[in-house]
Amino acid sequence: MPENKTMMLEVQNLEKSFAGKPALKGVSFAVEEGEIFGLLGHNGAGKSTTLGILLGMVAPTKGEAYIDGISIQKNRSEALHRVGAIFESPGLYDYLSGYQNLQLLTSYSGGVSKAAIDEVVLRVEMDDRIHSKVGTYSHGMRQRLALAQALLPEPKVLLLDEPTDGLDPEGIKWFRDFILGLRKERGMTVLFNSHLLGEVEQMCDRVVILQEGQKVFQGGREDLAEDHLVLHLDLEPTELRASLAQEFGGQAEGHKLILPKTCDPAQLVQRAVAQGGQVREIRPVKRSLEDLYLEFSRKVTR
Amino acid sequence: MTFLTQLRGELTKLFARRRTYVGYAVFLIFELILLVTFQIDSVRSQQEEFMVQNGLAADKYFSSLTVTFMVMAFSLFLLGSIYFALVSGDIVAKEVEDGNMRMVLARPVTRFRILLLKFISVCIYTITFVIFVGITGYAMAVIALGVDGGMMAFSPKMRLFAVYPEWGPGMLRLVIAALLIGLSMCTISAVGFLFSCMKMKPATATIMALSILFLDMVLQEFPIFKPYEANFITYKMSSWLFAFESHFPWAKLADNFVFLFGLDLSLFAIACVIFQMRDFKT
Numbered sequence: 369m370p371e372n373k374t375m376m377l378e379v380q381n382l383e384k385s386f387a388g389k390p391a392l393k394g395v396s397f398a399v400e401e402g403e404i405f406g407l408l409g410h411n412g413a414g415k416s417t418t419l420g421i422l423l424g425m426v427a428p429t430k431g432e433a434y435i436d437g438i439s440i441q442k443n444r445s446e447a448l449h450r451v452g453a454i455f456e457s458p459g460l461y462d463y464l465s466g467y468q469n470l471q472l473l474t475s476y477s478g479g480v481s482k483a484a485i486d487e488v489v490l491r492v493e494m495d496d497r498i499h500s501k502v503g504t505y506s507h508g509m510r511q512r513l514a515l516a517q518a519l520l521p522e523p524k525v526l527l528l529d530e531p532t533d534g535l536d537p538e539g540i541k542w543f544r545d546f547i548l549g550l551r552k553e554r555g556m557t558v559l560f561n562s563h564l565l566g567e568v569e570q571m572c573d574r575v576v577i578l579q580e581g582q583k584v585f586q587g588g589r590e591d592l593a594e595d596h597l598v599l600h601l602d603l604e605p606t607e608l609r610a611s612l613a614q615e616f617g618g619q620a621e622g623h624k625l626i627l628p629k630t631c632d633p634a635q636l637v638q639r640a641v642a643q644g645g646q647v648r649e650i651r652p653v654k655r656s657l658e659d660l661y662l663e664f665s666r667k668v669t670r
Numbered sequence: 671m672t673f674l675t676q677l678r679g680e681l682t683k684l685f686a687r688r689r690t691y692v693g694y695a696v697f698l699i700f701e702l703i704l705l706v707t708f709q710i711d712s713v714r715s716q717q718e719e720f721m722v723q724n725g726l727a728a729d730k731y732f733s734s735l736t737v738t739f740m741v742m743a744f745s746l747f748l749l750g751s752i753y754f755a756l757v758s759g760d761i762v763a764k765e766v767e768d769g770n771m772r773m774v775l776a777r778p779v780t781r782f783r784i785l786l787l788k789f790i791s792v793c794i795y796t797i798t799f800v801i802f803v804g805i806t807g808y809a810m811a812v813i814a815l816g817v818d819g820g821m822m823a824f825s826p827k828m829r830l831f832a833v834y835p836e837w838g839p840g841m842l843r844l845v846i847a848a849l850l851i852g853l854s855m856c857t858i859s860a861v862g863f864l865f866s867c868m869k870m871k872p873a874t875a876t877i878m879a880l881s882i883l884f885l886d887m888v889l890q891e892f893p894i895f896k897p898y899e900a901n902f903i904t905y906k907m908s909s910w911l912f913a914f915e916s917h918f919p920w921a922k923l924a925d926n927f928v929f930l931f932g933l934d935l936s937l938f939a940i941a942c943v944i945f946q947m948r949d950f951k952t
Contacts, residue, residue, distance in 0.1 A: 386949070420951035425775050427949060448778035459769025463686045472679040476777035476784075478672055517773070527776075 376401045376436055376525055376557040377422065383430035384417050384581075391417045392428070393581045399557055399574075401524075404547070406572035407561040408661055413578040415561045419529050422559070423453055435525060449477065452518030456530035458510055462503035466494060466513045469502055473517045480521040492516045492546075508539040515546065525557045526550070532567055540564075544571055569657035577661065599625045599633060602649035603640060612640055624653060626663070676783070680791045689760065690795065693753030697803050700745060701810045708737065708814045726822060726833060733819025734811035735840045739847075741807035743825060743911070746800060746851055747904075751858045751883055753799065758792045758862030759876030762945070767872060772950055781946050785867065789938050792859045797852035804848040823914035832914040843914050850910035850923070857907055857930050858883055860937040867941040869948060906930055 377399035384392040392414045399405040407415045420426030422433050424444040433440045438447040460469050467485070474480045489498045492512040502510065511531060518526060526547070532540045544567065550556045562568050568575060577585040600623050603609055613620040616636060618627035627636075637647050684690055707713050718728035762785070765771040774784060821840030823832045834840035862879035866872065883904060889895050890902040899905050909926035912919045 416951050420949065423776050425772065425950040427947075445778040445780060448776065451776070453773075453776040455769065455772055457769060459765075459771070459773050461683060461686075461770060463688075464683065468682065468686075472682065473773055473777065475672070475676045475679050476774055476779040478778075479675055514773075 374401050375399065375434075376403070377405070377559055378434040379418065379422065379431065380433070381431040382418065382421055382428050382433065384414075384421065384426060384428050391581050392421075394431070395576075395578065395581070395583045396431075397576045397583065397586050399559060401557055402551060402555040403574065404551055404558040404560060404572050406568040406575035407559060407578065408565070408568060408575050409578035412580075414581040415578055416529060417581075418578070419453075419527055419559070419561055422527060423451065424448065450524045451527060452520070452523035452525070453527040454511070454514045454518045454529065454531045456533045458514035460502045460510060460513060460517075462501065464502060465500060466498040466502055466505070466509075466516075469513060470498075470517055470520060474520045477521055484520060488516045488519050491519075507534050508536065508542075511535060511539070511543065515543075519550075523556075525559070528558060528560045528562075530562055531560075532562065532564055540567065547571060565658040565661055575657075597627045597629045597631050597633075598653040599627065599636070600649065600651050600653045601625050601636075601640075601647070604646040604648065608640060608643060608645045612636060612643075612645075615639065673783075673787075676779075676787050677790060680787045681794065684757070684761070684791050684795060690757060692756070693750065693799060694802060696749065696753070697745070698806060700749065701741060701803075701807050704737070704741065705810045705814045708811075721822065724822075724831070730820050730835070731822045731833065732815070733821060733837075734808060734815045734817060735819060735821035735834075735837065735844060736823075737811035737815060738804065738808040738844060739821060739823050739914075741811075742800075742804060742844075742848065742851060743823075746803060746855065747908070750799065750803065750855060752880065754796050754855055754858040755862040755876045755879040755883070757795055758859040759866050759874075759879055760872040761788050761792055761863065762866040763868075763870060763872040763875045766950070775950055782942055785938070785942050785945055789860075789863055789941075792863055793856045796855045796859045797849070800848055800852035800855060804844070808844075823911070825908070825911045828908055828911045830911050830914060832916060847910050847913045850913055850927070853927060854907040854910050854930055856934055857903060857937075860934040864937045864941045864944075867945040903930075903933065 375398045378397075380396050382392050382395045383390070391412075395414065395418060407418060409415050417426055421428050422435065422440060424440045424447070428441070435447040436450045438450075440447045461472065464472065467489070470485050470489070474485070486495075489495050492515055494509065494512050494516060497505065497509060502513065505513065515531075528547075532543050535543060547558055547560075548571065551558065558571075560568060560572055574586070574588050576583055596618070601609060601612075602623060603612075609620040609623075609625060613625045613627065616625075616627050616631050616639075618625055618631065620626075625636075633650060633652075637650060640647050708717075714732070718732050721728045721731050762771070765774070775781070818837060820833060820835040820837065821844065823834075823843070824830060834843060858879065861882050862875060865875035865878040868875070870878070886902050886904045890899040890905060895902070906926045906929055909923060912922050912926075
């Protein structure tokens with residue numbers, strides 16, 4: 369059992385192989401109550417396998433997953449009472465109405481009252497189309513219905529597998545605001561698996577990066593950023609950038625210099641001038657999560 | 671209560687899909703064709719001649735009950751099995767293929783419960799389908815031939831020839847036979863269900879189920895297997911015909927149906943084990 373009671377989700381040393389090919393290699397992380405946690409990684413990195421294990425759909429070869437302290441492998445039903453899940457392209461029943469879908473899916477959780485369904489339907493702004501067949505819904509409406517079913521009956525944790533994929537910018541913003549609102553109102557814990565790094569950046573408190581089934585990073589965005597100082601340096605002659613970066617223990621990528629965070633920019637400018645360079649512009653660069661993720665991925669690949 | 675609610679949901683799904691009604695539509699067309707065919711004099715006289723050759727009064731035994739028997743005996747096994755295999759082969763595999771199953775598996779419900787609900791639904795479909803064919807077949811026959819008359823039941827393969835001069839006893843045996851056909855057809859559904867729980871496409875599951883059925887039928891016709899034909903699944907599935915024997919063969923029926931029931935449960939158990947061991951992910 370996990371010791372920390374405030375941990376809502378915890379995976380311990382997860383290993384999984386498919387047909388002898390390892391998909392997860394000893395992945396561990398924990399998500400605190402009320403936290404929005406991002407799961408990042410390229411295709412085949414092990415994100416969906418991790419999510420599958422957390423939902424009891426995939427049996428790990430080794431290790432264990434806990435939801436609210438309850439082992440999903442030992443007591444799946446009890447653990448899943450606390451969870452709502454949404455998948456990319458949610459598998460809703462197209463030939464039933466949205467309302468019938470909600471009734472049907474919630475019946476597997478023991479059923480919910482009509483009032484509870486009506487309330488959630490209003491909340492996801494689907495009240496005008498809820499009695500239409502799901503086959504007539506747009507992708508955005510399907511995702512809202514999927515969100516509605518995930519919120520019934522009152523989960524403590526939401527597991528979101530690429531929920532905003534294929535949504536238009538308005539849909540993405542609506543979804544993001546909705547999830548952030550849920551956290552604010554209900555203190556809901558959210559595990560967010562997405563390729564859209566901008567989304568993850570805007571929503572998540574912390575992230576885990578998976579690479580070829582291994583956890584290569586866990587922490588907040590600041591943790592990634594704090595490792596380095598990134599400067600935009602417009603310099604003549606341009607060749608000087610590489611040698612300067614090397615001299616200060618970093619590396620150059622185009623106009624960007626990625627340097628140890630202890631590096632003093634004033635010293636850098638002095639060295640550039642001393643070597644005959646002409647500094648036209650120097651400014652700190654705030655890197656996006658995407659930059660950091662790609663940089664991290666490259667580093668791991670190397 | 672929860673189980674019944676879930677079962678109702680499962681049946682709602684089953685009967686909300688168009689493919690469920692394909693069989694109903696085909697059988698209605700088939701019965702309509704028979705209705706029209708029996709209006710043709712040459713066809714009618716051919717049937718009547720068959721009865722006369724067997725020492726029966728054609729006007730009495732060429733009746734709605736006899737025609738209903740013929741519809742059920744000669745069409746349900748070959749034609750009906752296609753739809754039972756279609757629906758049962760589809761019921762799990764299609765939900766896995768469409769991603770519905772992941773939505774269900776994300777809920778606090780056991781895989782055994784999910785399969786039990788689906789298996790019961792498939793059995794309900796199978797039995798109600800047979801009853802539907804019986805009722806509509808009888809209704810069409812009544813339109814063509816009227817209500818009255820006795821019944822003649824025959825099956826060379828099962829060495830059966832039975833006559834019921836009165837409508838009442840004939841109808842009773844027909845109703846019992848219809849229920850027994852429904853139960854025996856559940857075996858086809860159980861085979862389809864087993865394949866549906868494996869990692870394969872719905873169409874493949876359907877074809878596999880039909881292959882098993884036809885393989886069984888073909889093999890028992892081979893001379894070397896002829897002495898053992900009573901041990902074949904499809905032979906046991908045809909044992910509902912014994913319900914027409916003049917002395918109701920309780921022991922023989924019990925023997926065959928206990929076997930079929932045991933086989934259905936075994937197939938369900940294997941399906942559960944296979945499904946339990948599967949991983950579901952995108």
